[in-house]
Amino acid sequence: MNTFGHIFRLTSFGESHGAAMGGVIDGVPANVPVDADALQQFVNRRHPEPHTGGTARREYDVVEVLSGIYEGRTLGTPIGFIVRNHDVRSGDYDHLRDAYRPSHADYTYQMKYGIRDHRGGGRASARETVTRMVAGALATQMLQHLGVHVQAFVECVGKAGCRLNPEELDIPGNAESSHFNPTQAGAKAIRQEIAKAQKLGDTLGGTILCVARGVPAGWGEPVAAKLHADLGAAMLSINAVKAFEIGQGHQFSSLYGSEVQDLMKPDANGRICFAANHSGGVQGGISNGNDICFRLVVKPVPTLMRETPVVNSSGEAVAITPQGRHDVTAVVRAVPIVEAMTAMVLLDHYLMSKTNHL
């Protein structure tokens, strides 16, 4: 299964060290202007910034759109695209042809398929997410026409940072913003935490907060494909994401019901508004008009820059020493991917909601 979405659908392909990544975006609303430069810039955001834990590998993710856009507008037909894999030093991975790295997908792919492309993780590489950036860029542009803005933030990395308050966040923020931790203290502490881990040759996980502002009440589905379930599945599909929570999330576990009711009241103009947003903008799987707020946890990068005991496909214990390029943490790089997936899910649910009425 390599297709995301119900109406607005991305079907992607590509192994990390194959010829190209790419995909087909189907269910695209027609006759909508597309800003090709903004699309490419959105994709560029996936590049790691040197000071935030990313690797030195430079990727020129040049998006070639092959169909579905004509004279600057969507045709309604599928948008096919590719992103060539350039900076490929497959030789770096020869020592992995026959080794199953711990906490990677080497072993599980081999067990599932009986074959795998070991170079750079093959299909399991985070490079796969470049295709989501392309579809997410498109969805983001479309949501802007609907007044919906999605923004994600690095909340914590390792033991640095702390829980952010969505209400205090500036969304949509400055376009130049790195969507990094928005507090000065948090950002500094996180950079220090990353630098420390790098010295240790170790790696770090963290948490990301994502907020969608401007979603009206009524997007979502009642039983299967609940809005937060679709968001959860989208987040959990991102490499290294291991937990998802909506609204107050795991804090709901230890609070009383009386502490987390989202009471409603009429505002000065007689419109319904909410006294709180513990629910994170979704009730019963359907948006209620508040900010949609959720968090996710990214595990530490499993490859450490040290000798590591592994088993090979003959079942023998051997040791490998990682080569190539590896991030200290995937948290920073995950931020734009979180935004992309969120935009895709929201646009998809918007389109579904159009079929609710005759």
Place this chain on the structure above:
Amino acid sequence: MNTFGHIFRLTSFGESHGAAMGGVIDGVPANVPVDADALQQFVNRRHPEPHTGGTARREYDVVEVLSGIYEGRTLGTPIGFIVRNHDVRSGDYDHLRDAYRPSHADYTYQMKYGIRDHRGGGRASARETVTRMVAGALATQMLQHLGVHVQAFVECVGKAGCRLNPEELDIPGNAESSHFNPTQAGAKAIRQEIAKAQKLGDTLGGTILCVARGVPAGWGEPVAAKLHADLGAAMLSINAVKAFEIGQGHQFSSLYGSEVQDLMKPDANGRICFAANHSGGVQGGISNGNDICFRLVVKPVPTLMRETPVVNSSGEAVAITPQGRHDVTAVVRAVPIVEAMTAMVLLDHYLMSKTNHL
């Protein structure tokens, strides 16, 4: 959207106070014996036990199987079933016809559809999960033929209980087991916590741990429909579930990579085994042969047994006092539903995996 699954699919229907709940299970493997008594008993487990925070409402959820099983074996054709809604005192809900209860789906359904059945929550009621119990019962029986056993446990309720160690759990346990908290201290503390909240007229959330033992390596999908993403979506689709984590989950956020590697090694017989299971049995979206372990958070029941300020559909502030029957906590009742959904997802992925090879 009211369909779960890719191959093994449940499409359900039913409002809480309508004529019946029911569904169609399609993609059922043929010629498999079905134990009808065990199926009904599995569904009965959804009934609340009086000492664990459930309500006094007795539900006789009699499953009427209408098709797809003949002379005790599955035909491979869809299994249609209904469960009549009997103990319905719709009059209890008249005061809600025009009121949007806080942290319920009343308002969002109205916004989405422009109409709703206000009685007992309508389609948004947890009564909907009875249909999942039926499909889950069937999936559970089929998984048993494959040597796979799913069991969920109440880990915490409110501030009582603590994180369980999956390795120490007896699975499949005693059939008489309530799948409640398996530690004596935890169970006692949780019962006390529930009793305390009940006196306060308040409600509680909590955490559930679910373990699937016996899943071989190789079930799951690489990008969309990753095994843990499908499990996450299934859990988040259960009423009141607000968070999901696989393996070490949100603890990954603050640990070093060196602390959470699942190293592999050959065992005495030369077979590959794992020194740890931080990952919760899934790598890259595909099972690795370890226990599949995940947790979820249930929010407190939003209806408190006290006067509550609400708005009505005219946007006026009014107050309601809940009538009818309401649980102190949904955690206990959610356990068998968690097991049911887990079994459905696992069987579905098993069937998908059969198409991986010519």
Place this chain on the structure above:
Amino acid sequence: MNTFGHIFRLTSFGESHGAAMGGVIDGVPANVPVDADALQQFVNRRHPEPHTGGTARREYDVVEVLSGIYEGRTLGTPIGFIVRNHDVRSGDYDHLRDAYRPSHADYTYQMKYGIRDHRGGGRASARETVTRMVAGALATQMLQHLGVHVQAFVECVGKAGCRLNPEELDIPGNAESSHFNPTQAGAKAIRQEIAKAQKLGDTLGGTILCVARGVPAGWGEPVAAKLHADLGAAMLSINAVKAFEIGQGHQFSSLYGSEVQDLMKPDANGRICFAANHSGGVQGGISNGNDICFRLVVKPVPTLMRETPVVNSSGEAVAITPQGRHDVTAVVRAVPIVEAMTAMVLLDHYLMSKTNHL
């Protein structure tokens, strides 16, 4: 696979001699009034009329709607329904437990599933189509709100009848109309042909013309799920239907291009109109605003009222003499089912078309 449709979906269940037929209709537009009497009357049309080749078996297909409709309007939630199987003389089928009837699905079900319900054809019985009548009745009512009317006609049975001209047909016709052959000569000849076959103990096939009037330009899909491909698949899914053609159909094979161009021209009011409708209202998989016209061929009922050589499951040659009740022709009974399936496909494509634009 027992689900029809993309957005408006019917998932059905039921064996001919099981407890009930039924289904779930999902993707139903909300807040639309439903005329329950008209729905039941639509379903009643599936009953054979004595003079048109149907059997003497009376079926009281009482539709029990179990969900999704509240106070006479659709809720947007799935509509579950059942139709009990009453007049079941399963004993009539004991002689078929171990016999594969020619040109029936007995053998293929056994080969696919390794098990089958032999009573009355089980899932392969045309009784399954009662569930399509329910969904089709609902779709028909919704299409009427959109100004779309679907009507099918018996064109030929055996060698009687002849090709009808859609332009001359009165649509929507008299509600009392049997949707039989609308020409006096054709109707008379067809009744004689059926009477003749009945005397011979033989059976007949025939052709049905279906016309949908009022479909605007723009419904359909460009590559997969073309409007006429979805209509074709829907028709071919009806028991005994063996051919489908849109517009001029198989006559296109032997005509010159110059004979079948649908030239367009401005009408007196400057609107585009068509000089001909050889295409049957669909171009490139998308409706063009003309009548949608297609035909289908129903094969003769395979069970003859005479001794028939068959093989049993041990591979031995035996003979059976049909008992129970069998139609001379399925053509007449298929007409309302054709209308039901057509309405379902059209409503589905209407709903899909709503997602074409932001």
Place this chain on the structure above:
Amino acid sequence: MNTFGHIFRLTSFGESHGAAMGGVIDGVPANVPVDADALQQFVNRRHPEPHTGGTARREYDVVEVLSGIYEGRTLGTPIGFIVRNHDVRSGDYDHLRDAYRPSHADYTYQMKYGIRDHRGGGRASARETVTRMVAGALATQMLQHLGVHVQAFVECVGKAGCRLNPEELDIPGNAESSHFNPTQAGAKAIRQEIAKAQKLGDTLGGTILCVARGVPAGWGEPVAAKLHADLGAAMLSINAVKAFEIGQGHQFSSLYGSEVQDLMKPDANGRICFAANHSGGVQGGISNGNDICFRLVVKPVPTLMRETPVVNSSGEAVAITPQGRHDVTAVVRAVPIVEAMTAMVLLDHYLMSKTNHL
């Protein structure tokens, strides 16, 4: 909707005069050797042969496989591919920017999407079928491992040719075979018919017979996605195909039931065999082990090489004279596409059938 298939799925993209055609093939069985040369040769068969009614336009449909195949074997991951559009003289189509050609999809695309790429028919061009050739080539290779061979033949063009008898056909035939009409008389008559129409500046339709040999009993689905319904939808999705019939097809209309029974009997070895194959190898939507035989009708190419009255988007009557390159008939070019789509449907149903049993 641009996705074919349930398990083995092709999602395609591309406009005729855009940068490239392409697609993603998902659900590919893993670890199967792929002959890349044979794949390219299969795709090459789509090129028109000069003597059979094709145009002079040469297309070098070079398939670039970008993923999913590694060291000559399928990885089980999706196969992404593109085919560049080279020989593009878009200027040839400038006169069509604002004109709706009769019996083309120009008008319907404009009505559906509010925008279209007028160059060469855009997405509605038969050039789209090159992507089906790629997926079909792969499916064909996989079916060969299963002993299944698909072959289609030109039966009639205009008034030349006649109904072929599937039993007399040599399948799999000579690899050099053009899959043209296999009878000497038929082939000669058809070439003459084409030459005659070409002189007249007119165009022709025709019929194609397709046979799949070696399909075992048990492939197919019982209600939706019946094998012949899926084949029908696949054929009707091919440009210019307007009718589909399985087995005896429209002849069923005028024959008695006693004339078309497919009686079964034990053969010399006690195995069940069929005395006839009127049904075309499918009963109740499931294969019965006989040759699967179906026919389809291709309409005449709608563009004639003469001045043609059209309307433009302002609703004015204007005239166009076609330029560029146009076939006299699409029948010959459709043959390999018919084979490709058939192979895709059959492999898909084979994979689905693997999930019928635990």
